[in-house]
Amino acid sequence: MNTPTARTAAAEAVDPRSWKALGVCLTAGFMTLLDTSIVNVALPSVERSLHATGADLSWVVSGYALGFGLALVPGGRLGDLHGRRTMFLIGLSLFTLASAACGLAPGAGWLVVFRLLQGVAAGMVSPQVSGLIQQMFQGPLRARAFGMLGSVVAVSTAAGPLAGGLIIAAAGPEHGWRWVFFVNLPIGIAALAAGRRLLPRALPSASRRPGFDPAGLILLGTGVVAVLLPLLQEQRWTGRGKWLLIGAGVLLLVAFWRWERRQDARGATPLVAPGLFALRSFSLGALLGLIYFAGFTTLFFVYTLFLQNGHGYSALQAGLAATPVAAGSAVAAAVGGRLVVRHGRRLVARGLATVAVGLVGTIAVVQLVPGRSVAWVAAVPLLLAGVGSGLVISPNTTLTLSKVPVALGSSASGVLQTGQRIGSAAGIAAVGAVFFAHVTHHDDWAGALQLGLLTSLTLVLTALAVAVVDVRSTDSD
Incomplete structure (x- = not known):
């Protein structure tokens, strides 16, 4: 008898190569996302070594983000048209070569150019990861795989400053920044070799139309x-x-x-199929992701500035202080990947509410706890916020892409992630403006952090409102 239990057991018996291939995808995803933040703590080392100007340092960071955002949608579409395996391997090869070029850069101008190329390569790789997950897994297994991806997103986002601080401490302040890039080489080469052997080839599609727009x-x-x-x-x-x-x-x-x-x-x-936005699950999920990334990702930006400039923490100490967010998010993302099939958008709404409570708790700690001990006490509400974030990012990705045809999986992921990149940039601009304006006029780092976190909280609550609307609309259907 073909019982639900038997069908579940059969689904669990998917080709073991798919799980190994997922490991390759997650490794590449971790590298590309880590490089969005790992460079931040290396900027003083870059400045001393290459005599870089403030504008140069700005472009070392923003150039990567810009290249990343630009390549996501066309990279995803190329993956849908010409094979995700092919585009993944091309993008990862370019990323590895660009990392080597960044580490060998003889001047600040060259480093900016190579960072732009590195960002473009990352934008080519990232949508293939989501597209390959959709191609290799179905149902609960797909949700579990996206849960693992959510854990990688959470850890890589928060671990950047910590990893950068450790590398700079080990390699020295003069040339330690070069090893921030060189560390990608052995990982990238190993992932390329494994990817060529394990990643599935393109699915045959009679409906695929040539052209690129x-x-x-x-x-x-x-x-x-x-x-x-x-x-x-x-x-x-x-x-x-x-x-x-x-x-x-x-x-x-x-x-x-x-x-x-x-x-x-x-x-x-x-380039982007208009029919994607006819899917309510996709359009609402993409909007929710844009707003949420505008609110939550700014936490790391203002919190590490507050600790380093307001309380004299080193880059490594500030990175360690942010680890509760990464730890809570990583664990909750894996759990959320299993629960999202059962609870749907309600799980995302609960996660957003948990993030909001964590931000409120952090604001209260900054108000009530003076001095350098603030990071120890803030670890508790930050852990709570991280748990909430883990119940938002991967479940929202799963739900947003759940009804997207597999043939459009990479392009849909590219659109989703482009919105997230724009949201992050807009959030940092908005929260940063509030934060720095208060510091400039009042020389009060604690007050600036509180106002910045209140701005983040407003954005998170807006995302929660979107989730609640989706839940109520689904209930009324």
């Missing part, structure tokens, strides 16, 4: 650049004129959307 690529690329640049450079570009770029970027993205609908209507190949 270069006009759509130009409209999307210029639109994303126009939106991201003033956000990434908010602290360095003075004057209000920079915000006009965001308006221009929005107009370009509207033109991109209208062009994509026209391409689809006449049977050509759109």
Whole structure:
């Protein structure tokens, strides 16, 4: 008899190579996400070694984020059209080579160029990871795999400052920054070798249409650049004129959307299938992800600044102080991957509420606990916020991509992650503006952190409202 238990057992007996291939994907995902933050603590070392200016250092960080955001959607579409395995291996090869070039950079200008290339390579790899998970797994196993991916996202995001601090301490302040990049080489080479052997080849698809939509690529690329640049450079570009770029970027993205609908209507190949946004699970999940990343990812930015500049913590000490968030998020993401099939968007809503409680607790600790001991007491609410985050990121990814056709899996992931990158940049700009304005006018780091966290809390509560609307709409169906 083909009972549910028997079907579950059969699903669990999926080709063991799929789990090994998932390990390759998660390793590459960890590397590319770690490089978004690991460089931050290496900037003083870069400044001394290469005599870099403030603008150079800014672009070492923001150039990677910009390249990453630009490549996500076209990288995902190329994976859908020409095979995720192929694009994964090409992107990972380029990322490994760009990491070597960054470590060998003879000057600050070269380092900025190589960081841009490294970001583009990361943007090519990242959507293939989600697309391959959709290709290799179904049902509860897919949710479990996304839970593991969520743990990787959580750990890599929070572990960057800690990993960078450890490498700088071991390799020395003069050239330690080079080893921040060189550490990617053995990992990247090993992942490439394993990927060639384990990753599945493209699924045959009679419906796949040739073409790439270069006009759509130009409209999307210029639109994303126009939106991201003033956000990434908010602290360095003075004057209000920079915000006009965001308006221009929005107009370009509207033109991109209208062009994509026209391409689809006449049977050509759109860069992003308009039908994706007809799926409520995808459109609401993408919106929720954008808002949530704007709120929560800024926590690491303002909290480490508060500890280092306000209380004299070293980069390594500040990184260690952020580990409760990573630990709580990693464990909860794995658990959330198992629970999301049963609880759906309610689980995400509960996670968002938990994050909000953790942020409120952190604000209270900063208000009530003076001196350097604040990090010890704040570890408890930060752990709670991390647990909540783990119940948001991977379950939301699972739900957002759950009804997306496998043939569009990488492009859908590219769109989802582009929104997350824009959200992160917008959140850092907004929270950073509040944070630095208070420091400048009051020289009060604790007050600045509280105001920054209140801004983050507002964004998290907005994401919670989106989740509640989705839950109520689902209940009424």
